[in-house]
Amino acid sequence: MQKCKYGPTNTYMINTPLGEFQLECCSYGIHSLHHMPKVFKVEKTASVVVSDQRYPDNGYQYKPVKDCVNWLQEFFDNKEPSSLPTICWSEEKTTDFHLNIWKTLAERVKFGQTVSYGQLAEMSGYNKRFSRAVGHSMRENPVVLIVPCHRVILASKKPGHYAAGQKDEMKQWLLNHERERKVQEP
Numbered sequence: 001m002q003k004c005k006y007g008p009t010n011t012y013m014i015n016t017p018l019g020e021f022q023l024e025c026c027s028y029g030i031h032s033l034h035h036m037p038k039v040f041k042v043e044k045t046a047s048v049v050v051s052d053q054r055y056p057d058n059g060y061q062y063k064p065v066k067d068c069v070n071w072l073q074e075f076f077d078n079k080e081p082s083s084l085p086t087i088c089w090s091e092e093k094t095t096d097f098h099l100n101i102w103k104t105l106a107e108r109v110k111f112g113q114t115v116s117y118g119q120l121a122e123m124s125g126y127n128k129r130f131s132r133a134v135g136h137s138m139r140e141n142p143v144v145l146i147v148p149c150h151r152v153i154l155a156s157k158k159p160g161h162y163a164a165g166q167k168d169e170m171k172q173w174l175l176n177h178e179r180e181r182k183v184q185e186p
């Protein structure tokens with residue numbers, strides 16, 4: 001268990017069409033979300049559910065868990081998720097540069113959009129020559145999908161790497177998935 005200024009965290013396994021994601025959150029927000037399977041596999045009809053958790057809730061489920069499950073459900077239903085779950089950055093041992101890049105990406109690059117590494121640097125208030133540093137921020141991203149590092153691609157429009165090159169197939173799948181976006185009902 002980690003602790004942050006909001007109290008102790010809990011760890012959950014969330015099953016999705018792309019297999020299990022591990023979520024760590026406190027009562028305030030998400031600390032991390034990681035994709036666990038080593039081999040990329042899609043099960044399109046799998047529903048998004050909490051399949052396991054490290055500590056029992058004692059009748060009080062952290063709100064960020066519900067928000068994250070709802071967000072993932074909408075995401076896998078090809079919809080622009082209606083709201084961004086709260087992320088608790090309080091204990092993230094990192095640099096202001098990474099934090100700035102992650103926040104800009106989460107707030108401004110929407111479902112179905114892509115940006116290049118250099119564009120994301122510029123959007124975050126840096127020179128576009130910081131594209132290599134942005135690549136580093138993407139490898140360090142603690143909250144996959146919600147901080148959508150898969151939407152950051154090469155200036156040539158090629159996808160580029162995902163998870164330092166270990167999950168490139170997943171990045172391509174995510175980009176294709178978002179192109180099939182459904183029109184939202186009013």
Ligand SMILES: [Zn+2]
Pocket residue numbers: 004005006007025026027028029031088090
């Ligand atoms: Zn926290």
